[in-house]
Amino acid sequence: MRRYHESALQSLSAFLPGENGGDGPAVASVDERRVSPFDGTVSPERGVSSLPNRSQRLGITTRLIRPLGQRRCMATRELESKVFGWDVEFTYSETWIGYALFGLRLIMGWTLFYAGITKVVDPEWSVRGFLLYGIPDGNPLTGLWTAMGNDWAWLLTPLNQLGLTLVGLALILGLFVRFSAFWGATMMLFYWMASYPFDNALLIDYHMVYVFLLFGLGAFGAGRILGLDARIEQLDIVEQYPQLRLFLG
Structure with a gap:
C-alpha cells in the first residue's frame, strides 16, 4: 500500500x-x-x-x-x-468547517452537561414534579406523562440526570460522539413532546433545534476533530470490527 x-x-x-x-x-x-x-x-x-x-x-x-x-x-x-432526490453541489472551506463543528460540539456538550450536573447535585430534584405539574395544558399525551410521573419517576429521575450529564461530557471530550448524539437527540425529542404546546413557538422550539444540531454532529463525525474518537479509531479492534465506527466519530 x-x-x-x-x-x-x-x-x-x-x-x-x-x-x-x-x-x-x-x-x-x-x-x-x-x-x-x-x-x-x-x-x-x-x-x-x-x-x-x-x-x-x-x-x-x-x-x-x-x-x-x-x-x-x-x-x-x-x-x-x-x-430528497435533488442534486446538491457546493463548496466549503475545510478550515472553517473544522472550527464550526468543533465549536458546535463544545457548545452543545456544555449545554447538556450543565443541565445534567445541576440536577445531579440537587438532592431534591425529581422529574416527577414536571411530569405531574409542568406539562402545558392541551398536551395530547398528558395521560402518559402523568402515569410516568406517578409510576416511573424513580427510574426516569436518574436517567435524566445521568443521561444529560454523560452525553454532554462525551460531546465535550469527543468520545463516542455518534452514540452520544443519538441518545441526546432521543432525550430532546421526549422533552419536545412533553413541552407542547409552546408559549412562544409554533411546532419548533429549542429542543428540536438541539435534535438537528446533534444529528449534524453525528453525521459529520465531529468527535474526530480534536476529540478522543480520532485516537480510538486507530485501535486495532476498530480495524478488525469497522462497524464500531457507527458509534464513534
Missing part, C-alpha cells in the same frame, strides 16, 4: 511545476473521493481505506480544490450529493 501511495505521488508530481522537475501547467490540484458519512472514510480509488461499498451506495462525492503553492489549510472542498 505504501508503494502504491509513493507511485501515485510520483505520477502526480510530474504534472506539477517545481517538484521533481515537473513542468506541467500551473493548475489547481483536484482530488476526487467518495466519502461515507457513517465513518468519514473515503473509497479506495486513491488508495485510502474505507468500509466496502458503503460510500458507493450513498453516492456522495467530494472534490478537493487546492491552488498550487498554497498550504493545505487554504483548501476548499466541493461536495456533490442528493438530498
